[in-house]
Amino acid sequence: MEETYMDFWFVRLLVNLLGYATIFVPGYLLIRYLRKIRYDETAGPGFFQQLAKLCVFGKENEHNTEKNSGAKKSETVDPSQNVFVLVFCFFGLQGAYLTWGLLQERIMTFEYGATSGAPGEQFKNSQFLVFINRILAFFIGISVLFVKEQPPHTAPLYKYSYSSFSNIMSSWFQYEALKFVSFPTQVLAKASKVIPVMLMGKVVSKKTYEYHEYITALMISLGVGMFLMTSGDVTRNTEKQTTIAGIIMLLGYMSFDSFTSNWQGELFRQYKMSSIQMMAGVNMFSCLLTSVSLIEQGGFVECIAFMFSHPTFVVHAVILSLCSACGQLFIFYTIEKFGPVTFTIIMTLRQAFAILLSCIIYGHPLTFVGVLGVLVVFLALFLRIYANQRARALKAALEASERNASNV
Structure with a gap:
């Protein structure tokens, strides 16, 4: 029983992972390529170019500049x-x-749709x-x-x-x-x-x-x-x-x-x-x-x-x-x-x-x-x-x- 379920469970896991791989593998290759060619330095002003830049690079340069140049603010928080x-x-x-x-x-x-004469059906997904x-x-x-x-x-x-x-x-x-x-x-x-x-x-x-x-x-x-x-x-x-x-x-x-x-x-x-x-x-x-x-x-x-x-x-x-x-x-x-x-x-x-x-x-x-x-x-x-x-x-x-x- 356990071995049968192990096989079934493993197949379901593989099916799910293969489904997610259809997104992650192309995404990983695209991110790696855009970083390799430094696309953030050459991206045009168009919507899709800026969207690709935001997805892959964000605004890391602005973030790093602000973090390095700005003075660190000390905030005092009331314990209560x-x-x-x-x-x-x-x-x-x-x-x-x-x-x-x-x-x-x-x-x-x-049980949705149940009546006095007939049972309904349950949602399973x-x-x-x-x-x-x-x-x-x-x-x-x-x-x-x-x-x-x-x-x-x-x-x-x-x-x-x-x-x-x-x-x-x-x-x-x-x-x-x-x-x-x-x-x-x-x-x-x-x-x-x-x-x-x-x-x-x-x-x-x-x-x-x-x-x-x-x-x-x-x-x-x-x-x-x-x-x-x-x-x-x-x-x-x-x-x-x-x-x-x-x-x-x-x-x-x-x-x-x-x-x-x-x-x-x-x-x-x-x-x-x-x-x-x-x-x-x-x-x-x-x-x-x-x-x-x-x-x-x-x-x-x-x-x-x-x-x-x-x-x-x-x-x-x-x-x-x-x-x-x-x-x-x-x-x-x-x-x-x-x-x-x-x-x-x-x-x-x-x-x-x-x-x-x-x-x-x-x-x-x-x-x-x-x-x-x-x-x-x-x-x-x-x-x-x-x-x-x-x-x-x-x-x-x-x-x-x-x-x-x-x-x-």
């Missing part, structure tokens, strides 16, 4: 304001994605939902760019494609992994996402983390895991065994998911773009990639026919896409302001928050181990905040002493 923004991002992410999750489950399990979510988010992002003034955009557009591809692949690996892993394995993977994000940050951005950051990340993973294992529906997926295919797909999901937030954080750091610019750029490539995959697999015709047959599905899909777009605004804003690790911690806590909310609403009992897990999480968060504040205070004191020494 920073906490308020973090709390705003936390509840914004929770609200957007809790609503999005409920709506997605509703759409995938709802989750990739088409992803496409609708992305295209609406793209149009919202573009609309905001035209209405509200943004900082100068200097990043080459093709760099957005990396996080678009990794986001699509992480979603694909996640959905496939859920079919062939046990409930404890799912919990372990969801609770320990902070660690892969930190490790990926060392690879993508060459970041260094203090010992207390690793320790508190492990504590958060342990606490969330304890809570999810004992306070959720522990009978779920008990008939499933974790297979080699499931482990491979979980590793793929965690790797691509960790890369996505870290790459977006690196773009924010390098090019100082706004969260709206990031949203428009990432979703532009996400629309392109998902549409190519749907066209090649024949999903567009089937899904559009379903939309015409069931207008209620259109309403549900639009509401779902609005929740997704709202959630993306909070995602990019959180990564821009606080970085990928803080964002991942918030999304990890979302799993426990959803179950805690379910326990409160439906009266499910909380176990002692679950309560202990919540206490471990709060202790880890307190230690992390305390250690970060102490590190900032020591850094400020050191800078002040250096300024005083230089003035003597």
Whole structure:
């Protein structure tokens, strides 16, 4: 059974990768050629010439000149304001994605066109939902760019494609992994996402983390895991065994998911773009990639026919896409302001928050181990905040002493 599924899974993965390769391979060759001939120095004033220049080169020269010649501005941020923004991002992410999750489950399990005498039909193509979510988010992002003034955009557009591809692949690996892993394995993977994000940050951005950051990340993973294992529906997926295919797909999901937030954080750091610019750029490539995959697999015709047959599905899909777009605004804003690790911690806590909310609403009992897990999480968060504040205070004191020494 496992070997048969491994073959089927591998074929599906190859089909998806070959579909994406029809975009990435010609794009890579074109980018390499235009950079080799220094097309940015010879491009004409026409629309397509400037579009090619923007896609391949962006405005890197202007960005580098401004970075090298301009004096570095020191911004003083009120710590209380920073906490308020973090709390705003936390509840914004929770609200957007809790609503999005409920709506997605509703759409995938709802029988459209059902009558008292005959059953309806369910919508099965989750990739088409992803496409609708992305295209609406793209149009919202573009609309905001035209209405509200943004900082100068200097990043080459093709760099957005990396996080678009990794986001699509992480979603694909996640959905496939859920079919062939046990409930404890799912919990372990969801609770320990902070660690892969930190490790990926060392690879993508060459970041260094203090010992207390690793320790508190492990504590958060342990606490969330304890809570999810004992306070959720522990009978779920008990008939499933974790297979080699499931482990491979979980590793793929965690790797691509960790890369996505870290790459977006690196773009924010390098090019100082706004969260709206990031949203428009990432979703532009996400629309392109998902549409190519749907066209090649024949999903567009089937899904559009379903939309015409069931207008209620259109309403549900639009509401779902609005929740997704709202959630993306909070995602990019959180990564821009606080970085990928803080964002991942918030999304990890979302799993426990959803179950805690379910326990409160439906009266499910909380176990002692679950309560202990919540206490471990709060202790880890307190230690992390305390250690970060102490590190900032020591850094400020050191800078002040250096300024005083230089003035003597």
